[in-house]
Amino acid sequence: MERLFDSLDASTGDRPRHKALGLTRRQLGILAGMAGAAGVGLACTQAQIEDLLEQIRNRPMRRNIATMDPDDPVIASYAAAVEAMQALPNTDARSWTRQAEIHNDFCRHHNWLFLPWHRAYLYYFEQICREMSGDDDFALPYWNWTVDRQVPAVFWDESSPLFHDNRTATPTSQASDAQVGQATVDNALATGNFILFAGEAVGLNHPPHFGPGMAPLESGPHNYIHNFVGGTMASFMSPLDPVFWLHHCRVDQLWVQWNLVEENPNTNDSDWTDTEFSEFSDRDGDPVTVRVAETTLYPLLSYRYDTQEVV
Numbered sequence: 001m002e003r004l005f006d007s008l009d010a011s012t013g014d015r016p017r018h019k020a021l022g023l024t025r026r027q028l029g030i031l032a033g034m035a036g037a038a039g040v041g042l043a044c045t046q047a048q049i050e051d052l053l054e055q056i057r058n059r060p061m062r063r064n065i066a067t068m069d070p071d072d073p074v075i076a077s078y079a080a081a082v083e084a085m086q087a088l089p090n091t092d093a094r095s096w097t098r099q100a101e102i103h104n105d106f107c108r109h110h111n112w113l114f115l116p117w118h119r120a121y122l123y124y125f126e127q128i129c130r131e132m133s134g135d136d137d138f139a140l141p142y143w144n145w146t147v148d149r150q151v152p153a154v155f156w157d158e159s160s161p162l163f164h165d166n167r168t169a170t171p172t173s174q175a176s177d178a179q180v181g182q183a184t185v186d187n188a189l190a191t192g193n194f195i196l197f198a199g200e201a202v203g204l205n206h207p208p209h210f211g212p213g214m215a216p217l218e219s220g221p222h223n224y225i226h227n228f229v230g231g232t233m234a235s236f237m238s239p240l241d242p243v244f245w246l247h248h249c250r251v252d253q254l255w256v257q258w259n260l261v262e263e264n265p266n267t268n269d270s271d272w273t274d275t276e277f278s279e280f281s282d283r284d285g286d287p288v289t290v291r292v293a294e295t296t297l298y299p300l301l302s303y304r305y306d307t308q309e310v311v
């Protein structure tokens, strides 16, 4: 805490202070109040601590899309955000095309950065969706293809921004049980070894694209669903299909399951924890730098899944 309050007073150049600290404006306001008028660390009221904890406790929930009606507010907010992002000029880092280009140019696959890179990608995309939809409680839904084997129905409505016109799957195509079923998923999660679960090790700040080897979660259900949906989803520009984000949310949810429900630890190798990504933009379209270690906190501070126990 002391270090955090010291940095409140540090010069941050042109960057808004809350961004320099990786906080929302509101969280910074609460923390500044906690620092107290005298600038003494931990000079905070019980009410201010309660307020911050309340925000974390009430963080938005990423829900299974199969539990939603077509008129669920989450689907309306998502459609509104996609439409607004598609309307932005390509000079704006939040535009639909620019967001997909982040994947094309910088994605990490076939190594242990696969999970944290895609988690950070979803996290900032979700923040942008909150900004573009005006729904500050928005959380991405996920598509649980283990149980629901068809591309969710709302993605087939041709009048919706969620439709994408070149999928090879049809509304009735069924994903294969052998590829995405419970036994396959259980098998991918069965190991307690981070490398076997997440992918082969690479050095600090390993460059974009590929590495020495995939774990079963990536090579199995993850790759299969990209090809099952097909068309754009089978390419490096796959995030142009709005269903991409729900597919990767399911992958992220399985990482949360492995960590927080089954209590397996991530590696603490500094080549992993200290790797940084600088290709993402925040909800204002400003560039951010993310350290892999930070991504492990997102499901505890910024969102949770409806499969996580509420503590």
Ligand SMILES: [Cu+2]
Pocket: 222, 226, 248
């Ligand atoms: Cu993918």
